[in-house]
Amino acid sequence: MEYSTIKIGIVDDDLLFVQLLKNYIENNGSYQVVLTSTGGHQFLKERGSVSLDILILDLRMANGDGLEVLGELVQSETETKIIVLSSFYRRSFMGQMLKMGAHAFLPKEIELEELLAVMNTVYQTGHYFSNDQINVMRTQLSNKLPEFHAFSKNELTDREIEVLRLVCQQFNTKEIADSLFISPKTVETHKTNLMIKTGVKNMAGLVIYAVQNKVIDADEIVLFDK
DSSP: OOOOOEEEEEEOSOHHHHHHHHHHHHTSSSEEEEEEESSHHHHHHHOTTOOOSEEEEOSOOSSSOHHHHHHHHHHTTOOOEEEEEETTOOGGGHHHHHHHTOSEEEETTSOHHHHHHHHHHHHHHSOOOOHHHHHHHHHHSOSOSOOOOOOGGGOOOHHHHHHHHHHHTTOOHHHHHHHHTOOHHHHHHHHHHHHHHHTOSSHHHHHHHHHHTTSSOGGGOOOOOO
């Protein structure tokens, strides 16, 4: 079976770290690092028409921080999945990172093998949460938003809710399609409609929306081996 190459970008001001990470990633799986930058400003200038599946992004850098890059990418509505990898990681920042558009938020001390597993999960499902992060998010997610109600064009259909619940459980498109006996193309259509109706930017945003609006209980967001 042939596997498509997953295109990776790395933005970090530690040049040695970038080179070591690039070598490790390219020697372990169907990954190709197609762009590296040592600062946010450099990345935003150089990315041009380069297509990235995943961007590994540091938060604090001398030449343009990660928050600036994150904001620019979310604003441009890119399909690139963004993994924020930072030595300034705090679990208490998790909810804010996701609301800003990150698809995963990780400490720089993470084992390289675990990072590859997270990359694969993000590529397949659109987001990643560790059990620790889920526990923190249960206390962080605001209950100030109104409870979920179905109104006119903003209502969610029963099928959309089914898809949303499976997204929250980290099912990928094919697994959702198999579970609901629909085509992967139909699943993608439902995901697009969900993002339009809820006004979020990515799958992680859908999870936050689902919990805030009580479409799904936070206890149902779990990690498991499928």
